[in-house]
Amino acid sequence: MDPTTVSVVTVRSVGAEAIALELRTPSDFDARPGQFVKLSTEIDGESVSRFYTISSPRVTDTFETTLTIDPSGTFGPYLANLESGDSIRVAGPFGNAYYEEEQRTLILAGGPGVGPAVGIAGRTLDDGGTTTIVYRDEQPIHEDRLSALSQRGAQVFVGTESDSLTAAIEETETENAQVFVYGFSEFLDWATEALSAAGVAVEPAKMENFGPAPEE
Numbered sequence: 520m521d522p523t524t525v526s527v528v529t530v531r532s533v534g535a536e537a538i539a540l541e542l543r544t545p546s547d548f549d550a551r552p553g554q555f556v557k558l559s560t561e562i563d564g565e566s567v568s569r570f571y572t573i574s575s576p577r578v579t580d581t582f583e584t585t586l587t588i589d590p591s592g593t594f595g596p597y598l599a600n601l602e603s604g605d606s607i608r609v610a611g612p613f614g615n616a617y618y619e620e621e622q623r624t625l626i627l628a629g630g631p632g633v634g635p636a637v638g639i640a641g642r643t644l645d646d647g648g649t650t651t652i653v654y655r656d657e658q659p660i661h662e663d664r665l666s667a668l669s670q671r672g673a674q675v676f677v678g679t680e681s682d683s684l685t686a687a688i689e690e691t692e693t694e695n696a697q698v699f700v701y702g703f704s705e706f707l708d709w710a711t712e713a714l715s716a717a718g719v720a721v722e723p724a725k726m727e728n729f730g731p732a733p734e735e
Contacts, residue, residue, distance in 0.1 A: 520545065520547055520548055520609075520610060520611060520612075521610060522557075522559065522608045522609065522610040523545045523547075523548075523608065523609055523610070524606050524607070524608050524609075525542045525543045525544075525545055525606065525607060525608075525609050526542070526543040526604060526605070526606055527540070527541070527542060527543075527601045527602065527603055527604065527605045527606065527607065528541040528542060528543055528581050528603060529541040529603060530598070530599065530600075530601050530602065530603075533585060533660045533661050533663075533664075534658060534659065534660025534661065534662065535658045535660070536587055536588040536589075536590065537585065537586065537587045537588065537631070537660040537661075538585070538586060538588060538598065538599050539574065539583050539584070539585050539634075539661075540571075540583065540584050540585075540586065540598055540601070541575075541581050541582070541583045542581060542582055542583075542584075542607070542609060543580070543581055544578050544579065544580055544581055544582050545609070548578060548582075548609075548612075549578070549612075550573055550578050550582065550611065550612035550617075551573075551612075551617040551618050551619070551642075552573055552574070552575065552576055552577075552617060552618050552635060552638030552639045552641070552642050553572065553573065553614070553616055553617030553618050553635045553638065553639055553699060553701075553725070553727070554572070554573055554611065554612035554613060554614045554616075554617045555570050555571060555572040555573060555584075555611065555612065555613050555614050555727070556570070556571060556573065556584065556609050556610065556611035556612055556613070557569070557570050557609070557610040557611055557613070558570075558571060558584070558594075558598070558607055558608065558609055559607070559608045559609075559610070560594075560597070560607050560608060562593055562594070562597055567593060567594045567597075568594075569586075569594050569595075570613070571584035571585070571586050571634075572584065572585070572614075572631075572632075572634055572635045572701065572727065573612065573634075573635065573638055574634030574635055574637060574638045574661075575638050575641075576638050576639075576641035576642035576645055577642065577645075583634075583638075584634065585631055585633070585634030585660070585661065586598065586631060586634075587630060587631045587660070587733075589733055614727060615725070616699060616700075616701070616725035616726055616727040617639075617725070618638075618639045618642050618643065618699075619697075620646060621643070621648065621696075621697035622643075622646075622647070622648040622649070622695075623643075623648055623649050623650070623692070623695055623696040623697065624639055624640065624643045624648065624649075624650045624651070624696060624697050624698075624699060625650075625651045625653070625688070625691060625693060625696040625697070625698045625699070625719075626639055626640060626650070626651070626652050626653070626698075626699045626700075626701070627653045627654075627684065627688075627698070627699070627700045627701070627702075627706075627710040627713075627714075628652060628653070628654045628655070628700075628701050628702060629654075629655050629656065629701070629702030629703060629705075629706030629707075629709070629710070630656055630702055630703055630706065630729075630732070631660070631702075631729065632654075632700075632701030632702035632703075632706065632727075632729065633652075633654050633656065633659070633660055633661050633665070633701075634661070634701075635699070635701045635727070636652045636654060636699070636701060637652070637661050637664045637665065637668060639699060640652050640668050640673050641664075641668060644668070644671050644672065644673060649672070649673075649692070650668075650673045650674070651673065651674040651675075651676075651691040651692075651696070652665065652668070652673060652674070652675050652676065653676045653678075653684060653687045653688060653691070654675070654676065654677050654678070655677075655678050655679065655680065655682065655684065655702075655706065655709075656677075656679070657679050657680065659677050665677065674690075674691055676690070683713070684709055684710060684713035685712075685713040685716040685717050688713055688714060688717040688719060689717050693717070693719050697723070697725065698714065698719065698721075698723065698724035698725070699724065699725045699726070700724055700725070700726040700727070701726070701727045701729070702728075702729060703728075703729045703730065703731060703732035704728055704729075704730060704731055704732070705731075705732060706732075707726060707728050710726075
């Protein structure tokens with residue numbers, strides 16, 4: 520889909536310096552959880568754009584993206600200050616690391632990678648499948664959705680860098696599971712090593728690299 524102006528439905532905090540941005544779905548927009556979109560606007564006369572992964576299970580009427588905010592940045596604080604009825608341009612969807620009706624999903628997520636994780640896990644459960652999220656973050660976000668998914672029967676492991684990804688993976692049923700990995704570059708390295716150590720094939724995994732993590 521070419522860039523299209525859409526309305527903001529809600530902007531809500533989902534954790535420390537993190538928001539979920541809910542947008543009205545354009546009429547010709549068809550996407551799956553795990554794909555990403557390009558959001559763009561003009562700030563102080565300059566065009567600004569960033570890519571964000573879809574974090575809602577479906578995109579029927581509205582869809583959601585999740586992002587962490589760098590207070591010293593430009594676009595993140597701009598998005599965080601949007602209100603219902605404001606507008607933004609959206610293009611996409613892009614990417615090939617997305618949900619395709621797999622009946623068993625295992626999602627490894629670091630930082631804002633929990634956005635697509637909760638979207639895929641929710642859609643898996645909606646479709647009658649089983650799902651596991653292994654999420655690593657020093658300041659977890661989307662805790663309400665993670666709790667709701669756990670109550671619906673999802674396995675949810677939340678830890679920090681001091682916790683073993685391998686141990687969490689070994690506690691899950693990985694046979695015939697489609698593995699997804701979302702996060703910054705360093706997390707993808709950790710996740711790849713953990714999958715191998717747990718005896719899970721890495722090659723079939725669907726991965727989305729968010730690039731280098733922002734500097735502290």
